[in-house]
Amino acid sequence: MxxxxxxxxxxxxxxxxxxxxxxxxxxxxxxxxxxxxxxxIQARTAWRETMHQTVAPARGCFHATYPSTFWEEVECAPAPAWRSALPLARNREQVVGNGHDYVFGAPAGSLISLAKGSFPTVKGVTSEKSVGVAAFGDGGILGTNEYTLQVNTNFYLGSAACAGYKNCVAWQQYVLSTNTPVSLTSAKLTRDTEVFIEYWLIDYGVHNGRNICPTGFIDSGEDSLGPGDDCVQNTPATLVAKGQLPITDLASLTLSGSASAGGTDAATVTYDGEAYTATVVNSYTDMASGWTQAEFNVFGNAGGSEADFNSSGVSITVKVAATDGSSASPTCVAPSKDDGTTGETNNLKLGSCTATGGRAPYIEFTETN
Structure with missing residues (x-):
């Protein structure tokens, strides 16, 4: 034993x-x-950064898959009848957006050529629903996982595209939408996630009851404040995903907008190992000559709607980086009635904002519920 x-x-x-x-x-x-x-992870991060800096070879719709940095042309979806809303005065302190947002301000004398928005930290996000806002007529595309990411320019007074009309301002929005109308002639919804550019000439010309907008624009009627009409159009859309990307994928998404004088403007989104871009000629707005501020955030889906996040526990860090020809620290332009250019909102509240200069200047701020 x-x-x-x-x-x-x-x-x-x-x-x-x-x-x-x-x-x-x-x-x-x-x-x-x-x-x-x-x-x-590092290689994919570097690749995504490269794709936001790489200009597509022509106007149209393009796609690339990691590790390739070659933009491959793909079939465009028709230009959607998606419409943002201009900001209105209302209780901005209760929501983010509609003129109440931190905005990247370029140093004096500098112009932005590219602005990129991302969400370095996303905590507690389990659901989101786009809801109507009474001040905007309860418009927009409403429901669960209906949201947009938007990179928005400042209102540019003096754009060459305004053809000398002194009250006219140019405006450009780079948009990722989880659902859009199929086309300008059909209100049927795609139920797909797409990226495109919406470009505006606000208060253009003198209203006369007829289409007074320049070629490439739709006349959306008389401006609420001035003598002219509001002229708007979208690029054809690049398909990002069949179906609606859930709000729980927010941290995986990065959206950028670029403007090139005499060239093309591009809305580019990266999602994991995929990149998508849609482009338009810069001459429609001449934004490259007057882009001094950049707004980025997650908002409701069109029409002044609001992205309502789950009731509690949400904390998001928003980063807005820009190329402005300077390494100086940008400005966290404080929220006021004059800053932020979209009417769409979310139901979160702004925290603090910091600005950092260097090779890739950026601002970073928090928002919570």
């Missing part, structure tokens, strides 16, 4: 020694796997 016991003890001891001797190899193997995964 004692002999058997000794045998078992010795066997157990040998097994333990073998197990312990294998530990360094196991640890090394796991470390190697972790290193490879980290390298892949």
């Amino acid at each position: 004692k002999l058997q016991m000794r045998f078992f003890v010795r066997a157990a001891s040998m097994a333990a020694l073998v197990s312990i001797s294998c530990l360094p190899a196991i640890v090394k193997a796991q470390a190697a796997v972790d290193a490879v995964e980290q390298q892949d």
